[in-house]
Amino acid sequence: MTTQRPRVVAVSRDDQHRFSKVPVNMIVLVEGLGVDGDAHSGTTVQHLSRVRRDPTTPNLRQVHLIHDELLDEARAAGHEIGPGSLGENILTAGIDLLGLPTDTRLHLGEAVLRVTGLRNPCRQINDLSPGLLKICVERADGVATDSDVDLGPTGGTVSRDGQPIRRKAGIMAVVERGGQVVPGDVITVELPDGHVPLEPV
Numbered sequence: 410m411t412t413q414r415p416r417v418v419a420v421s422r423d424d425q426h427r428f429s430k431v432p433v434n435m436i437v438l439v440e441g442l443g444v445d446g447d448a449h450s451g452t453t454v455q456h457l458s459r460v461r462r463d464p465t466t467p468n469l470r471q472v473h474l475i476h477d478e479l480l481d482e483a484r485a486a487g488h489e490i491g492p493g494s495l496g497e498n499i500l501t502a503g504i505d506l507l508g509l510p511t512d513t514r515l516h517l518g519e520a521v522l523r524v525t526g527l528r529n530p531c532r533q534i535n536d537l538s539p540g541l542l543k544i545c546v547e548r549a550d551g552v553a554t555d556s557d558v559d560l561g562p563t564g565g566t567v568s569r570d571g572q573p574i575r576r577k578a579g580i581m582a583v584v585e586r587g588g589q590v591v592p593g594d595v596i597t598v599e600l601p602d603g604h605v606p607l608e609p610v
Contacts, residue, residue: 415504415596417517418477421493422447426457428533430493438520440587443471444498458531468583469525469610474515475579477502479544488538495534495545497579504596506580511607514599519588526610530578549573581610 421430426448436444443450454466475497483490492500499517513524534542550572 413503415598416502417499417590417592417594417596418502419492419500419592420590421498421500423493424448428496428537430496430498432492435589435591436498437589438472438517438522438584438587440584443468443584447498449473470528470581471584472499472522472582473497473528473579474499474501474506474522474582475528476500476504476506479577479579483538483541483544486540486544488541488544490538490541494537495578499590501596504598507575507577507607509580509598509607510601510603511605512601514585514601515582516597516599517588517590517594519586520584520590521586521588522582523585524580524582524607526581527576527607528579528581529609530576534578545576545578547575547577549575576609580607 419432420436421432422436422444423430424446430447436447439445439450441452449455449468449470451468451471453464454460454468454470456470459466459470473496475495477500480490480492480494480500507527509524511524511526515522515524530542530545532542534545552572
């Protein structure tokens, strides 16, 4: 049995502040900024809700990565989504993104990303496909429930039945070294010295 190496499945960007991004053949990561030509590129926060709160906050959300396995799970539940649908820049396979520690470095070709934290899911996910939020956020104990999650400015911390939640909508990163990223690129993981679990950013 062969284990497939972690790799890039698809890349997406959008120069407008829309929920979904457009799949493209290649993206260029720019050191300290993010994805060239993407609305969320910048040294300070670019997500509109964050800009309203404090436009001077450093941008820890320059690049959004999601594991393709999440899309498989969503499609199995009847949601018609594909690369870029959830607003990610890089769709990956073969890597447990959610289990990476803070400050992990991901090498993609010449480019290097530093992982900063978890993506905070928002209610717009249900606007894309009703019920999709329950795929992207679940009870941490894995128990199926009809309870929704109370999503506040930080994306919520507990389900309505009082249980901790697990965010599954990907991770965020900053660009430490720029370069071109294309589908098929191998991802090499460089772990930090200590293991600090990812928190929402």
